[in-house]
Amino acid sequence: MSANPLTKAEFELAGNAVSIRHFTRRFGETTVLRNLNLDIAPGEFVALLGHSGSGKSTLLRALAGLDTVEEGQIDRPSAVSVVFQEHRLLPWKNVTDNVTLGLDGKEWNAQAEAILHEVGLGHRLEAWPLTLSGGEAQRAALARALIREPKLLMLDEPFAALDALTRLRMQKLVLDLWKRHDCAVLLVTHDVDEALALADRALVLERGEIRTEVEIPLTRPRRHADPVFEALRERLLHALGVTS
């Protein structure tokens, strides 16, 4: 360790997978994110909740490096992967080639095969994306994200377009993959139950600021009937402006 001195980013990150300091993002007159601070520990699973237009996507885009950071500072690992709500597979490449997109060399094919088996798509290695079901396509997208061994995996409402049963199966898959690959996860969702079932910590973003932050100290798999679960659920729903 002492042989290679830390770069600036690594120094800032020391101890954290992600560190956001005083990050502000404006689009013209509107301020979408205001003076945002957020740390994510290595291997931590964080859920980000919020209404549409609360700034979730803007934050995700900035973390994915798709947006410039003008005010404030974002330190993130170089190995970041994103899974979007739509699978975004290239229809003209088969599943394996989609997973290895941008990775040169034949040796990646074996790795792709292994990871596709891991996400339960071992039987569709050569399939065209147009022939996949919604759940299968999202599994392929997960494989494409994981083959790069990311230090931070971002999931942008990845299961919103899936049916309820498939969504439950995919949530379980994400938990398994997270445990095995040991990466920090930032899950953007507006499903409170999904956040509570998966995350270590849930954040509620409202009008560009993190208004509520909730630790979820439950062991997994979690039961919805658990009184602690129920109480956290009430709290998050309340923070989102839903009162029962």
Added chain:
Amino acid sequence: MVELVMNLFPARTASHQLSLSIGGLLRFCRRYLSVALVLVLWQAGAQAGLIPSRLLASPVQIVHTAWSLTLDHTLPQNLLVSLGRAGAGLVLGIAVGVALALVAGLSRVGEDIVDAPMQMARTLPALALVPLFILWFGIGELPKILLVALGVKFPVYLNLYKGIRSIDPKLIELAKTLGLSRWKIIRDIIIPGALPDLLVGIRFAVGISWLMLVVAEQVNADSGIGHMMMDAEDFLRTDIILVGLAVYAVLGLLSDQIVRLAEGRLLTWRGRTAVQGGTR
């Protein structure tokens, strides 16, 4: 699935298939019945002297002429010349169209420089340029090939440009999160994504290449199918003219089939989706 059904009901499926094929045959016959009827009436009219051969040769005469033109090498030689011109013009026109579309599609500056003049030039009927082309390039092979290339480049350009511009920006965004270089984005996303539109453009281009060639060969040429037809006009040989027309029709059909075949091969990922319309 089909196999399964066949195994379960072998006898029934076989008879079902038989009735299907008979029905198909009947439909096939019906579709061509009217064509056959026209041909028979045409032939009968010619033999009864109702259709003077000076105006329209009879079908039998046309077949006969086509055969003798083949035997004395007139038809094959002229066909080869025409094919050569159309092929050279197509290759040149497709190359220019693709190059211009890439420039316009991949950069804003390129779009400003290339697209406006192309959109303006496309409204110009290319065939109206024939006199100018003769003045500029004489009456050799060059003006004919250039005329074909000129006609071909527009559908190729317009369709490929549209294809590049209509690529889902979300796929480009994804590629950026994966750290793909600009060159790899072009190679892996933009070009394959625009390929269906390019092929539609090429199909139009092939059709247009024959159209341009007909005119180019009839205005001034000493060889080619068009020349053969113009020559026949001087001797009132309607049979030779009709042979030329038939050859053009067959060439048009064949070249369209070839491009369709290429589409099927190159776009296997689309499965059995229908070929979409394009811009001419």
